[in-house]
Amino acid sequence: MASAVEQATAYKNDGNKAFAAHNWLGAIDLYSKAIDLNDKEPTYFTNRAQAHIKSEAYGYAIADATKAIELNPKFVKAYFRRAVAYAAILKPKDAVKDFKKCVELDPNNKDAKLRLAECQKIIRQLNFYAAIEVGDEPSAAEGLDVDSIAIEPDYDGVQLKDQMTQEFIDDMIERFKTGKKIHKKYVYQIVIAVKKIVYDESTMVEIKIPEDIKFTVCGDTHGQYFDLMELFRLNGRPSEKHWYLFNGDFVDRGSWSTEIALLLYAYKWLRPNGMFLNRGNHETDDMNKVYGFEGECKAKYNERVFKLFSESFSALPLATLIGDKYLVLHGGLFSDDNVTLDDIRKVDRHTQRQPGQSGLMMEMLWTDPQKAPGRGPSKRGVGMQFGPDVTKRFCEKNGLDAIIRSHEVRMDGYEEEHDGRCITVFSAPKYCDQTENRGAYINISPSYKLDFHQFDAVPHPPIRPMAYVNNSLMSSM
Missing domain, CATH: 3.60.21.10 (Metallo-dependent phosphatases)
Known part of the structure; x- marks a missing residue:
């Protein structure tokens, strides 16, 4: 009979197959079963975080990535996925912190560097919009003949x-x-x-x-x-x-x-x-x-x-x-x-x-x-x-x-x-x-x-x- 750890691995592998078939909810269910049997494996949480991102459950993705980081504070993928989820719910400042951590842990991570730069650009844009925002801006139809x-x-x-x-x-x-x-x-x-x-x-x-x-x-x-x-x-x-x-x-x-x-x-x-x-x-x-x-x-x-x-x-x-x-x-x-x-x-x-x-x-x-x-x-x-x-x-x-x-x-x-x-x-x-x-x-x-x-x-x-x-x-x- 398979041990709990072996059974958890099997669920994770089945979850990966469901994910590859774009069955995000099925993948989440299978990763959850793996976690129920072995909640000390950080990759199960990062895998489930990615499936949550695909199903737009960004809050759940942040929670899963955070759990993976608790289990392994040097887990680059966990910081990366949490950053992606933060960016998706328009929290670029939180995303920047995590992308910076990715680059700190893995200086050759080109994807993290690129996304860090994108997040920093978004923050600059938001600051710009906030600075020029006026109370009652005239309608865009004004002056349009x-x-x-x-x-x-x-x-x-x-x-x-x-x-x-x-x-x-x-x-x-x-x-x-x-x-x-x-x-x-x-x-x-x-x-x-x-x-x-x-x-x-x-x-x-x-x-x-x-x-x-x-x-x-x-x-x-x-x-x-x-x-x-x-x-x-x-x-x-x-x-x-x-x-x-x-x-x-x-x-x-x-x-x-x-x-x-x-x-x-x-x-x-x-x-x-x-x-x-x-x-x-x-x-x-x-x-x-x-x-x-x-x-x-x-x-x-x-x-x-x-x-x-x-x-x-x-x-x-x-x-x-x-x-x-x-x-x-x-x-x-x-x-x-x-x-x-x-x-x-x-x-x-x-x-x-x-x-x-x-x-x-x-x-x-x-x-x-x-x-x-x-x-x-x-x-x-x-x-x-x-x-x-x-x-x-x-x-x-x-x-x-x-x-x-x-x-x-x-x-x-x-x-x-x-x-x-x-x-x-x-x-x-x-x-x-x-x-x-x-x-x-x-x-x-x-x-x-x-x-x-x-x-x-x-x-x-x-x-x-x-x-x-x-x-x-x-x-x-």
Whole structure:
């Protein structure tokens, strides 16, 4: 019979195989079994840390790397992985300390030196932004005379006048499929028009589903334009009789983020009462600067386009209440049991704009469910986690059947947790070309019955995820 140490090694080897197959959660489970049998082996913790990084559980990765360092204070890989996790949750100063330790322990480590330099550059940029930040910066639309921008004679797309048209959207969809852009004048028109529309919406949009309407809720799309096209092929494009709600994280990571944002915005302009958009944690400045959307806007259009998008993102609603039965929000629930729907209605998103490190807006964009009751520290290192009892109390207090949220990969595209009262939907299959997950969307009938649908990723042009990230630190994650 194999000893505990031998069995632990076997679990670790199986974990490595699962990791190689991009089954991050399976790898985490196997590394955990190895640790249960032998918790004195630091490589088990660093291996699990790497799987946590791949599944975006950066808080757990930091904890595992820290444990490995306790077991072996000279373990370069542990410092390296902890540094990568710190960088991912936008804590570059902590990452710098660990990358410096890597270089101190291994002076020839070129990767650590490169990432150390990248982190130091990010810190300089953040200090620069902080130094020039002014209280009420004028809008990027100020001084922009859109009407005077000429469309070149060789522009081969459908023209856009003062109102969005279905013809323009249909043409835009095909242009984007073939790698073409729309004219920057039209980009300005779309983003400025939609900012005004969403600014005037409530922080929590409240809707009823009419008898003759098909209603679809989608989770994160993360710039995976061709997978969104597949979703529309299977389920139908937005129309007068088919309403959609996109629950945040339209952008970042995937390399067609401007295409998705412009398409969803165009539909919002065309049918403001049939296309609904919630803000996600990636519709925020700090994430966009690091995870690719800012770089993509600048590469495909210009810096002003990014600034206009940034203003529009901060105007997006934070939640949607469907038929008084389902609260749809990007992240999850709250650190305080006393929070009600009225408290959400009262959040002043126009004054706060960015979610910050605490408060209702941050929690709505960042929190995650956990299996254990009560509340726990976030596996991400940002926000917190809430258990089934928290969900039950919130739903009962507010007369809800369930909350619907996104924010996390689910291997089946969706998951019903907390006795069916916490539903996660994620609409980016084969996320970042690395995770072998399916995508999903939810159709909700006029009688408020939920109908779950799954779909698979489709081929896309050979542009890798994170292609527009302007530092190697993030693009290699």
